[in-house]
Amino acid sequence: MIAEIGLYALILGLLMALAQSFFGLAGPPFRRLRWMAVARPAAFGQLFFMALSYGCLTYLFVISDYSVRYVAKYSNPLMPFFYRIAGVWGAHEGSMMLWLLVLGIWTVLVALFSRKLPVEFSSRVLGVLGVISSGFFLFTLLTSNPFVRLLPPALHGGTLNPILEDPLLVIHPPMLYMGYVGLSVAFAFSVAALISGRMDAAWARWTRPWTLAAWIFLTIGIVLGSFWSYYELGWGGWWFWDPVENASFMPWLVATALIHSLAVSEKRGAFKSWTALLAIAGFSLSLLGTFLVRSGVLISIHAFALDPKRGMFILILLGVMTFLALILYLWRAPLLWNTGGGFHFLSRESFILFNNVLLIAGCGAVFLGTLYPLFIEVLGLGKISVGPPYFDHVFIPIMFPLFALIGIGPNVSWKRGSGSRLWHRIRWSFLVWTLAALALIVLAIRQRWPIETLLGTVFGAWVLASALIEPIHRLILRLRGEPARLTPSVLGMSIAHFGVGVVVLGITVSTTLGIWRDMPLQPGQSYRMAGFVYHFERIKPAQGRNWKGVRATFSIRQGGHAFSVVHPEKRRFFPDGGTTTNAAIVGGVVHDLFVSLGNPLGKGRWSIRFRYEPMVILVWLGGLIMALGGFLALCDRRYRIRFDEPPYLPLGALRPPPETEAEPRS
Amino acid sequence: MTRRHQRLVMVLLMLGCVSLAVGFALRAFNGDLLYYLTPTQLYDGRAPRHGQFRLGGVVEKGSVARMPGSMTVRFTLTDFKHAVPVVYTGILPDLFRVGQGIVVRGRMVSGIFQATQVLAKHGARYMPPGIHRPHPPSGEEKMLALKRDLAEGVRP
Numbered sequence: 001m002i003a004e005i006g007l008y009a010l011i012l013g014l015l016m017a018l019a020q021s022f023f024g025l026a027g028p029p030f031r032r033l034r035w036m037a038v039a040r041p042a043a044f045g046q047l048f049f050m051a052l053s054y055g056c057l058t059y060l061f062v063i064s065d066y067s068v069r070y071v072a073k074y075s076n077p078l079m080p081f082f083y084r085i086a087g088v089w090g091a092h093e094g095s096m097m098l099w100l101l102v103l104g105i106w107t108v109l110v111a112l113f114s115r116k117l118p119v120e121f122s123s124r125v126l127g128v129l130g131v132i133s134s135g136f137f138l139f140t141l142l143t144s145n146p147f148v149r150l151l152p153p154a155l156h157g158g159t160l161n162p163i164l165e166d167p168l169l170v171i172h173p174p175m176l177y178m179g180y181v182g183l184s185v186a187f188a189f190s191v192a193a194l195i196s197g198r199m200d201a202a203w204a205r206w207t208r209p210w211t212l213a214a215w216i217f218l219t220i221g222i223v224l225g226s227f228w229s230y231y232e233l234g235w236g237g238w239w240f241w242d243p244v245e246n247a248s249f250m251p252w253l254v255a256t257a258l259i260h261s262l263a264v265s266e267k268r269g270a271f272k273s274w275t276a277l278l279a280i281a282g283f284s285l286s287l288l289g290t291f292l293v294r295s296g297v298l299i300s301i302h303a304f305a306l307d308p309k310r311g312m313f314i315l316i317l318l319g320v321m322t323f324l325a326l327i328l329y330l331w332r333a334p335l336l337w338n339t340g341g342g343f344h345f346l347s348r349e350s351f352i353l354f355n356n357v358l359l360i361a362g363c364g365a366v367f368l369g370t371l372y373p374l375f376i377e378v379l380g381l382g383k384i385s386v387g388p389p390y391f392d393h394v395f396i397p398i399m400f401p402l403f404a405l406i407g408i409g410p411n412v413s414w415k416r417g418s419g420s421r422l423w424h425r426i427r428w429s430f431l432v433w434t435l436a437a438l439a440l441i442v443l444a445i446r447q448r449w450p451i452e453t454l455l456g457t458v459f460g461a462w463v464l465a466s467a468l469i470e471p472i473h474r475l476i477l478r479l480r481g482e483p484a485r486l487t488p489s490v491l492g493m494s495i496a497h498f499g500v501g502v503v504v505l506g507i508t509v510s511t512t513l514g515i516w517r518d519m520p521l522q523p524g525q526s527y528r529m530a531g532f533v534y535h536f537e538r539i540k541p542a543q544g545r546n547w548k549g550v551r552a553t554f555s556i557r558q559g560g561h562a563f564s565v566v567h568p569e570k571r572r573f574f575p576d577g578g579t580t581t582n583a584a585i586v587g588g589v590v591h592d593l594f595v596s597l598g599n600p601l602g603k604g605r606w607s608i609r610f611r612y613e614p615m616v617i618l619v620w621l622g623g624l625i626m627a628l629g630g631f632l633a634l635c636d637r638r639y640r641i642r643f644d645e646p647p648y649l650p651l652g653a654l655r656p657p658p659e660t661e662a663e664p665r666s
Numbered sequence: 667m668t669r670r671h672q673r674l675v676m677v678l679l680m681l682g683c684v685s686l687a688v689g690f691a692l693r694a695f696n697g698d699l700l701y702y703l704t705p706t707q708l709y710d711g712r713a714p715r716h717g718q719f720r721l722g723g724v725v726e727k728g729s730v731a732r733m734p735g736s737m738t739v740r741f742t743l744t745d746f747k748h749a750v751p752v753v754y755t756g757i758l759p760d761l762f763r764v765g766q767g768i769v770v771r772g773r774m775v776s777g778i779f780q781a782t783q784v785l786a787k788h789g790a791r792y793m794p795p796g797i798h799r800p801h802p803p804s805g806e807e808k809m810l811a812l813k814r815d816l817a818e819g820v821r822p
Binding site (some may be wrong): 113194345350352354357358360361364365369372382383384387388390393394397398401518520570576578579580581598599601602603605607609 | 671675676679680683684686688690691693695697698699700701702703712716720732735736754758760761786795796
């Protein structure tokens with residue numbers, strides 16, 4: 001019964017989405033205010049039915065109703081309650097439900113916060129979002145219906161992949177989806193502006209907070225995913241250049257480029273067509289990500305649900321939406337040209353242009369490496385894979401110029417900067433950086449660092465110094481009573497750039513100075529690595545609510561003093577669940593020590609992996625700082641749409657056909 | 667500088683960036699591409715003469731042998747037509763077991779595949795590309811796998 005209610009709610013949600021897209025998109029060209037007025041309630045209705053349907057599925061998981069196939073496959077009364085709720089999105093069908101729910105939430109947020117926007121524009125935005133929703137509703141109903149009954153019902157539930165049974169599972173996918181799906185809002189704003197042929201500073205100001213919000217969620221989602229793989233997969237390593245990781249990283253790169261180019265569109269009215277293209281690309285890449293994850297076309301460790309039919313559907317969805325958006329772009333983009341005026345070579349605009357070129361080049365490199373195997377296979381040239389060395393060799397060199405420019409760009413004036421003024425503003429950061437770089441060189445020679453470590457830390461120090469000194473400088477100026485702006489958005493940018501510096505340091509130090517060894521050991525033996533002595537005390541059976549396994553005890557000593565006692569585990573989940581390796585990690589800012597159990601080797605011996613990871617925590621900490629910076633910028637007052645602001649297309653202008661619309665604005 | 671000159675400089679700089687990126691990409695592609703083969707393709711002589719490649723297959727029953735106390739393990743990977751002996755030193759992934767489809771990375775040295783990496787996927791029913799199980803595993807096979815697991819002490 002509950003399953004049927006869920007299914008009908010899902011179908012009603014589809015109908016609502018269809019109504020939302022039809023009335024939202026058809027209203028403006030037919031100049032029907034009433035049609036346009038339907039889009040907003042339809043969005044509310046869509047979320048209502050979607051939430052109802054999602055609630056039904058969650059309820060089925062909680063009561064473990066085994067007459068529903070999806071539930072029988074992934075729910076189990078042995079699973080803790082918490083994970084039965086989170087388990088809803090642990091596999092394919094449920095994750096599509098989550099996708100739709102998140103899209104519904106974004107749509108309703110847009111509907112709520114777009115009341116002050118011109119009605120034609122907000123109606124089109126909701127219409128485009130409705131089209132996306134309809135596509136995914138159809139996808140879920142036709143290829144991955146979670147409410148399919150199982151007759152006769154199963155006697156025992158299956159289990160969720162035990163790797164997914166982790167507190168981070170509860171947060172990581174929703175965050176990532178908020179980011180992925182949030183990019184569809186930027187897409188909808190862009191497409192709506194392209195349809196109406198108007199894209200001005202106001203448009204950029206409306207789009208910026210949505211893009212920023214999506215970017216924040218995407219950043220947090222990626223950070224959590226990386227942290228999760230570090231401690232949960234059991235073997236260390238926080239980034240593998242796996243296709244699924246790349247699938248979330250590519251939209252992130254584009255979204256980062258987009259928030260920068262939107263700044264130019266808002267402040268200077270330039271880069272508009274480029275911004276529109278980025279918004280389309282960001283959304284297409286997030287669809288592509290879904291396709292890569294769901295189709296299993298690439299060799300990835302993440303491939304959970306493999307079904308070519310599903311992959312095909314998403315590929316068609318991706319193809320149709322991107323194709324239509326690009327056609328629209330080609331048709332309308334010429335209207336957006338020649339606005340905003342030119343800019344000097346030394347100007348904020350040109351620095352942001354370089355930021356965009358580098359980010360997109362990086363994204364292109366990742367794209368090429370991720371999809372090259374697919375092209376080769378389609379061309380019948382055999383099966384190949386592109387390993388992490390490719391990404392390291394190509395992506396990292398592209399990022400270095402970006403790190404160099406990041407400290408300069410924010411200090412250059414718009415339109416035309418002057419060299420002396422620029423020097424005046426960056427001289428303090430430059431001085432601090434020079435001192436830091438000298439100290440690093442001395443340290444590198446003493447500690448015999450590889451050249452990569454020195455290079456990375458020197459660049460990281462530049463990013464940090466410039467991001468830190470600039471707001472302090474402004475603060476001092478303000479305290480002296482001189483004019484200097486220190487708005488939340490300026491501060492947010494500095495904090496986000498500071499986060500980049502922290503990430504650069506973390507990545508550099510942990511990858512170039514980290515060490516790991518696999519050793520065969522038996523209880524009573526010790527192993528010494530990087531100044532720490534690991535003593536294998538014992539290994540004993542252990543048991544949990546839905547698993548059995550072994551638990552080892554290692555005592556770690558440093559320089560003759562007891563440092564810590566850790567307990568790496570190996571768990572086997574029942575019924576027929578897999579095995580997980582639960583590494584023991586002790587650490588802090590300076591370094592992480594990482595011990596994990598390998599395989600029993602016979603005669604009481606085990607293979608043990610020891611890792612020494614210096615400063616690895618900075619990788620995630622930096623990511624979170626970036627998200628924090630974004631959040632601060634989001635709080636800037638200017639993104640709140642003011643009441644006294646004249647709508648840029650008054651309602652009265654709806655009646656006469658506006659002939660001026662096709663004219664390029666100057 | 668006139669505006670035209672500036673534009674020219676910008677375009678040239680951008681072209682420089684792009685060609686640098688393409689250059690890096692091409693250079694890296696030469697070194698970092700890995701071919702994926704099945705045991706049958708390997709027997710057909712399609713393995714690269716030098717360097718590493720990936721090999722997919724199913725861990726053959728009764729083939730896993732470990733030198734007691736060492737981290738070296740030997741097994742054979744099969745696609746149910748041909749089998750390739752593999753030797754690997756290191757920690758095997760948790761999902762490694764008899765009858766499991768896995769992908770190994772390494773090179774051929776005098777008829778034996780020296781693996782540097784063993785990948786097993788999430789999902790016990792995973793089959794590497796191009797490998798097809800001829801029939802579902804029989805009860806006897808399942809029993810054998812279970813016994814072997816017990817003998818290896820994976821299941822405490």
